[in-house]
Amino acid sequence: MSCTDFNDERALEGMKLKPERYLALCGGVGGAKLALGLSHVLDPSQLTVVVNTGDDFEHLGLLICPDIDTVCYTLAGLVDPQQGWGRADESWNALTEVKRLDGETWFRLGDKDLGLHLLRRALLDQGMSLSAVTAHISRQLGIAPEILPMSDQAVRTEVETDQGKLAFQHYFVRERCEPRVRSICFAGSQAAEPAEGFVRILQDPALKAVIICPSNPFLSVDPILSLPGIREALSDTDVPVIAVSPVVGGQAVKGPTAKIMQELGLPVTVEAVADHYAGMLTGLVVDRCDSDSVQVLEGRLAVHCCDTIMKNTPDKVALARQLLEFISSLEDTP
Numbered sequence: 001m002s003c004t005d006f007n008d009e010r011a012l013e014g015m016k017l018k019p020e021r022y023l024a025l026c027g028g029v030g031g032a033k034l035a036l037g038l039s040h041v042l043d044p045s046q047l048t049v050v051v052n053t054g055d056d057f058e059h060l061g062l063l064i065c066p067d068i069d070t071v072c073y074t075l076a077g078l079v080d081p082q083q084g085w086g087r088a089d090e091s092w093n094a095l096t097e098v099k100r101l102d103g104e105t106w107f108r109l110g111d112k113d114l115g116l117h118l119l120r121r122a123l124l125d126q127g128m129s130l131s132a133v134t135a136h137i138s139r140q141l142g143i144a145p146e147i148l149p150m151s152d153q154a155v156r157t158e159v160e161t162d163q164g165k166l167a168f169q170h171y172f173v174r175e176r177c178e179p180r181v182r183s184i185c186f187a188g189s190q191a192a193e194p195a196e197g198f199v200r201i202l203q204d205p206a207l208k209a210v211i212i213c214p215s216n217p218f219l220s221v222d223p224i225l226s227l228p229g230i231r232e233a234l235s236d237t238d239v240p241v242i243a244v245s246p247v248v249g250g251q252a253v254k255g256p257t258a259k260i261m262q263e264l265g266l267p268v269t270v271e272a273v274a275d276h277y278a279g280m281l282t283g284l285v286v287d288r289c290d291s292d293s294v295q296v297l298e299g300r301l302a303v304h305c306c307d308t309i310m311k312n313t314p315d316k317v318a319l320a321r322q323l324l325e326f327i328s329s330l331e332d333t334p
């Protein structure tokens, strides 16, 4: 006999009212591109993007949050399309003045970008959390999906190199990723807590999948995973955890991922990306040119091959669609 009891009815009603939600873990440029694709194919209420803040630093009295800003500018359609970070149609009057006054100009903040930074500083100084400030800024920029910093407390990525320990942006921008990396650590992560909204979505019964964007696993995703409880939550969750490989055909799509993997003694392969996320991943999306990896990884996790290079908006939307179809197909797998 089949019967529907009151609780089941309520559950069904709840599912109708609460659409399936997706959590994207995201770093800078590569992650922001996929987040944009996802924002085109999902209802805004379905998408939460949790962003790395290990790259953040204090500079010229301001709090710089490069990955949050890259995600916000990308989703708002304001990002500089060549760089993938900062604002399009930017001017540099303030920075020119800083240079004239013999200030530090190795980290390039444009005039429009500085406007955002001044407001962020002011709101933080009024006592708002970074989550609240980010929500305010993204709302004002017309962004509908939820954008969250990984934590409201400071976590700072530090890179141990052959030239000593470097703060992240000193390694990445000032030294142009040239020093050889020996190890990477996330200062403050053990004392920090994941942002409230991050914990909430991980516990939300409407959560359908966690997506690890094609961001640098070592510099952009690991800071998020280093927060207390996050690795465990992703290992224990009942929903699929799917990564999109930032390694394509033995090379990094962008940035120093391949160089860092070599310096850490790792092969630059999608298998090494899968190994890096071992214990957490249900599936991996790899580029068509890495189709050989399907056989190698078979039995360990589900692998989906498609075009993963995102040069324009249709590419980003197409990858997001492929990803969501892959996630749905996992439900049908016994």
Ligand code: FO1
Binding pocket: 027, 028, 029, 055, 065, 066, 067, 069, 070, 085, 086, 106, 107, 108, 109, 113, 169, 172, 173, 220
């Ligand atoms: N990257 C650079 O290579 N040089 C810069 O001068 C620079 C300035 C900058 C300013 C604001 C911002 O939001 C990002 C900026 N980035 C710059 C990018 C940033 O350093 C990196 O892309 C991320 O931290 C890595 O994801």
